[in-house]
Amino acid sequence: MESTDRIAAVRFLITLQRWTGLFKWQDENGTDLWSKLKRIHPFVLHLPLTFTYIALMWLEALTSADFEQAGQVLYMSLTELALVTKIINFWYRREQVSEFIRELSEDPAYELRTREEVELWHRQQRHFKRIFYFYIRGSLFVAAMGYFSVFVQEEYELPFGYYVPFEWRTPERYYYAWGYNVIAMTLCCLSNIVLDTMGCYFMFHIAMLYRVVNLRLRALHQAPEKVAAPELRAIFRLHTRVRRLTRQCEVLVSPYVLSQVVFSAFIICFSAYRLMHMGFRERPGLFLTTLQFVAAMTVQIFLPCYYGNELTFHASALTNSVFHTNWLEYSVPTRKMLNCYMEFLKRPVKVRAGVFFEIGLPIFVKTINNAYSFFALLLKVSK
Template identity: 25%
Template structure:
């Protein structure tokens, strides 16, 4: 059938291939070497230099807080890039499952549900990519243009690089600025494409649960002899057809559960770092609000805090939606005409209900459940850390 579902990830995987974390089936030695070099220089080494820079920072709390805000973002991007490299096989297996016969359909209503999930994935990528590219352009390219045109002092877009001696600042200004610009742009692209890729695979999982919900409500529609007496051939044929359909639904539910398990295995570390660093970023943003700064910096800080909050909230929101849809299976199964069916059908129905009583969930690092309750806990912990820092600052 070709790429029926995963073609909505074409743009994600193309960009990640350019960034060196998603090679083709048989990558050339040249691609392997260049991609590894790119990831090391602009992702791994980038964070190492950033970490080293803290030792040379001036002993000013507001400067230290500003550097920490971007530092957690860069650590998050590093974790996403490395996870995609080392857990690539699980991601490929996940995509193969989406193209398996179990997840395909010829029913127009079910195809419409899948198409809707694909459109939602593309919509979130366009919104996220548009906002991120615009913000990155303002942060990286606009200061350079202003510097060239109006001869304004050029500030580094991300990190101060305080370890560079003052007498060599003029020499390293443009190379360091270019290095930071490429690094922060690649990190932005990692964040955009991996975050929206995660949302996309979750949208398709929820679409499969919607399809399963529809199938269960109509699982007895194959029974055409509604008035057939018990023990008759027509009654037995209807029962056999109904049993075959409920078994298909059980296999479909098992496949969706296995697919969501693959999502967790592939993105567990990413989600753990996302939630951990998200809490730290929000805390440091709140803490920086308590210190003096220019108005334009407070505007930036406000927008950055909102974006970081949404970065944590959006996957938690759809994680809750996934739990709700999987829990709905236990109710939709009773909407079919199950009472006149045979004992074997009812046994299989009860088996499906027992399995569905444990909702499908996704966890980050086997600790954080992807749900709105986790988002609330993260916001509470951010505020608790903030009050602790304020208390230490006032002493």
């Protein structure tokens, strides 16, 4: 049980994040050349590719001749603007993120103690891996479809529009613009989905800790007071630590979820607007790519809302788990201790995005409704 890898679901993704400049290296604080290269690696990688590419996309949108041409670029420009928020947030809090991951994986206070807990942990970690590896593969497939669908068009067209400072609609120069598009967009797509996965994993992991607390409370349903009293005190201490982790998690994921939810309604709106002005017969590849992009974006909004809802649900279930203990047989001091714990549980556990809304399934439904409202308004304005 002590050898159980508690963050097995994201161990590979943490390594991937280090190589893509999104996560801190373990030995980057040294004074040797290799440590210095590790410190400047994120800026060398993302400044000429991610940030320059996003700036060129916005330049193309702002210098477009009409609104329809701008709408062809805005759907992706807004997506990448949310990515900028995520990257800056992780860079700014890279020490906190590194310490948070270390505590989740190595702190002995969160060690699993029974076979039931270990089996639950392994099963849920595998389930998380299946969901997010499918999401990552699907997102990369959408990007690949966009890269190669332009080759079936009669005219020269870029997979994802951006401002090119030279005339690229020629056989000699087209592949320079296309190659930069592919390299920059691949890095942006990979960074986006990896950061999404880590934000959701933080909420998933804390929800799992609340489930472990529930299991330990329910395991006391037949325990005598002599055994239950010290175990209850240990559970209360664990719960206090998990509440602290929840507040830390909120600080780490709040900016990313807030930006994602705020921009997602506009992203889906402009994507649907693009589909309305793009015939399937004229541009079958780009039409299917945009349709898949809308599906991937919907999943991208749903996942943090789902895991935020799971965290709140399992934290709220602790009240019922207390009643499964053998509290009727306990002495007055132990029952008073349980009563104090019940008062403590009256404070709801919720992860908020800024000060605006709680991360959960209701905000997902509201975002989809807002996207439809913006789309209907955009159609009226365009007419």
